Amino acid sequence: MNEYKPVANSINPNRKRRKIIGASVYCIFLISTLVGIVGLGVLIFDVLDKGIPWLNWQFLTDYPSRKPEEAGLYSALIGTIWLMFMTALLTVPIGVGAAIYLEEYAPRNLLTKAIEINVSNLAGVPSIVYGLLGMALFVYYLGSSEQFLGRTLLAGALTLALLVLPIVIMASREAIRAVPDSYRQGAYAMGADKWQVIKGVVLPSALPGILTGTILAMSRAIGEAAPVIAISALVYMTFIPAHPMERFTVLPIQIYNWVARPQEEFRGLAAAGIIVLLAILLTMNAIAVVLRNKYQTRSEE
Amino acid sequence: MAQILDSRRKFWIRVEGSIVKWLFMACASVSILTTIGILVTLLYQGYGFFNEVSPWEFLTGTRWTPILKPRSYGVLPLVSGTLLVTVIAAMVALPVGLMTAIFLSEYAADNVRRIIKPILEILAGIPTVVYGYFALTFVTPLLQNIFNDLLVFNALSAGIVMGVMIIPMVSSLSEDAMISVPRNLREAAYALGATRYEVSLRVVVPAALSGIIAAFIIAISRAIGETMLVTIAAGATPRMALNPLEGVQTMTAYIVQLSLGEAPVGSLEYNTIFAVGLVLFCMTLLMNLLGFWIVRRFREAY
Numbered sequence: 381m382n383e384y385k386p387v388a389n390s391i392n393p394n395r396k397r398r399k400i401i402g403a404s405v406y407c408i409f410l411i412s413t414l415v416g417i418v419g420l421g422v423l424i425f426d427v428l429d430k431g432i433p434w435l436n437w438q439f440l441t442d443y444p445s446r447k448p449e450e451a452g453l454y455s456a457l458i459g460t461i462w463l464m465f466m467t468a469l470l471t472v473p474i475g476v477g478a479a480i481y482l483e484e485y486a487p488r489n490l491l492t493k494a495i496e497i498n499v500s501n502l503a504g505v506p507s508i509v510y511g512l513l514g515m516a517l518f519v520y521y522l523g524s525s526e527q528f529l530g531r532t533l534l535a536g537a538l539t540l541a542l543l544v545l546p547i548v549i550m551a552s553r554e555a556i557r558a559v560p561d562s563y564r565q566g567a568y569a570m571g572a573d574k575w576q577v578i579k580g581v582v583l584p585s586a587l588p589g590i591l592t593g594t595i596l597a598m599s600r601a602i603g604e605a606a607p608v609i610a611i612s613a614l615v616y617m618t619f620i621p622a623h624p625m626e627r628f629t630v631l632p633i634q635i636y637n638w639v640a641r642p643q644e645e646f647r648g649l650a651a652a653g654i655i656v657l658l659a660i661l662l663t664m665n666a667i668a669v670v671l672r673n674k675y676q677t678r679s680e681e
Numbered sequence: 682m683a684q685i686l687d688s689r690r691k692f693w694i695r696v697e698g699s700i701v702k703w704l705f706m707a708c709a710s711v712s713i714l715t716t717i718g719i720l721v722t723l724l725y726q727g728y729g730f731f732n733e734v735s736p737w738e739f740l741t742g743t744r745w746t747p748i749l750k751p752r753s754y755g756v757l758p759l760v761s762g763t764l765l766v767t768v769i770a771a772m773v774a775l776p777v778g779l780m781t782a783i784f785l786s787e788y789a790a791d792n793v794r795r796i797i798k799p800i801l802e803i804l805a806g807i808p809t810v811v812y813g814y815f816a817l818t819f820v821t822p823l824l825q826n827i828f829n830d831l832l833v834f835n836a837l838s839a840g841i842v843m844g845v846m847i848i849p850m851v852s853s854l855s856e857d858a859m860i861s862v863p864r865n866l867r868e869a870a871y872a873l874g875a876t877r878y879e880v881s882l883r884v885v886v887p888a889a890l891s892g893i894i895a896a897f898i899i900a901i902s903r904a905i906g907e908t909m910l911v912t913i914a915a916g917a918t919p920r921m922a923l924n925p926l927e928g929v930q931t932m933t934a935y936i937v938q939l940s941l942g943e944a945p946v947g948s949l950e951y952n953t954i955f956a957v958g959l960v961l962f963c964m965t966l967l968m969n970l971l972g973f974w975i976v977r978r979f980r981e982a983y
Contacts, residue, residue, distance in 0.1 A: 416777070
């Protein structure tokens with residue numbers, strides 16, 4: 381058994397003093413909790429304060445420009461949307477497949493254990509390292525031979541797909557694990573085999589959870605700048621990519637580009653770009669929360 | 682007739698089943714292949730670098746000037762820059778995050794927790810380029826009122842903002858550890874006459890210590906690998922300085938700086954980023970493994 385004798389011994393009979401200490405400690409804890417919240421509030425207020433004057437329809441539909449008053453983030457916005465859907469297309473089938481394997485098929489052996497440890501480790505690898513992998517593998521190794529990949533949308537999406545794969549795998553595993561075993565047993569009792577059970581019962585019930593995890597993974601992906609910079613470099617995009625084999629830029633890179641300039645006007649543009657990016661992320665998170673709540677009430681019925 | 686059809690159907694169902702099983706296994710192996718890909722990339726390109734620069738010079742050199750002449754390839758300035766920013770971030774995030782976790786797990790009522798936790802999740806979900814903007818355009822000018830000789834690019838404001846950024850990570854992982862401390866330990870302490878803070882600090886925190894330390898380590902590892910914030914706010918001058926009022930360059934910021942410059946493939950400059958990436962990868966990997974190991978090894982089984 382665990383023993384916590386020191387507590388009993390150290391109880392000070394001086395009640396008043398202990399109450400005062402208790403109250404001040406409570407205040408310190410409360411203030412600490414507020415640090416993060418106040419930080420978030422100040423950040424959002426600052427961004428809105430500096431960015432709103434620059435935010436208008438033209439800002440959304442114009443290409444980047446050297447003149448701040450004519451600059452917009454159209455190409456970055458379209459690039460972000462392209463990249464998000466391509467990344468989802470690449471990462472979801474693989475992530476869900478891996479989750480199904482680990483939850484439903486994998487034997488409890490060393491290899492499975494190794495894959496599990498590996499997935500959680502990959503989630504902790506700095507994103508810029510994925511950028512290095514993508515740059516060496518997709519841009520230069522696969523890109524140099526026959527002009528196949530290079531600094532294209534596809535190379536960016538492949539890199540981000542590897543980056544968010546651990547998140548999708550972990551979220552999907554959780555969703556699959558949450559499907560009650562009685563569902564599976566019911567389906568087996570009807571004579572279904574393993575794949576039919578997974579296809580007909582497990583996946584449909586796990587779908588909302590998988591979708592929520594995927595949306596959250598995508599919101600991580602479109603906020604990433606470092607690995608995408610390694611793939612796309614800083615490119616002055618005055619056109620929008622028409623297919624996955626074209627060059628591209630994304631919102632975080634455009635924001636970085638503006639922040640890095642010394643003039644005050646570009647800081648304003650950066651703030652406006654941040655508002656757009658945060659609005660997209662907030663929308664995605666709201667969708668994920670709604671999905672999660674809907675799913676929770678349904679499973680309680 | 683129906684029987685034949687039925688058995689044929691069963692056959693195809695079985696074929697389909699075994700095909701998808703192999704497909705799913707292939708999906709799971711992608712994660713292993715990613716790790717191998719990262720290792721091979723870093724080691725292969727790093728090999729090209731270490732062919733020209735001795736590992737000893739790389740790991741112990743105190744000057745990092747790979748682009749300017751006279752060229753020198755000592756990685757220590759980048760490592761010390763990274764550690765300086767990380768230490769500042771840890772000084773902010775570890776105490777604040779731990780106390781936030783104690784507040785949420787021991788003090789806050791359910792409805793308060795339900796409001797605060799999503800806010801902290803938002804904090805964790807904000808892209809790091811936004812934090813970089815915030816550090817450079819808001820925190821640095823603010824700090825310049827206090828420290829007159831604070832440079833525009835400095836380790837201090839990057840570190841402080843990074844600390845705020847990793848608060849949610851410290852607090853949510855530590856809170857998980859504290860919540861799993863069984864209720865009867867707390868009840869026993871209360872029964873002995875302990876006050877709430879005595880229960881929190883002398884019962885719950887010691888009982889959850891392994892989880893808390895793991896949270897610290899994983900958060901620090903995140904800080905080491907953080908890129909855009911330091912690229913934007915900490916500057917691009919690799920130097921062995923402990924003065925947080927000056928700019929430093931971190932390992933990650935160097936990698937971004939060089940990726941922007943489109944160094945010729947296969948050149949020594951191009952290979953430097955993989956050598957630096959290798960150091961970065963090893964540092965974060967070791968810390969993550971240590972964190973997971975502590976969680977597993979010292980988990981209190983109640």
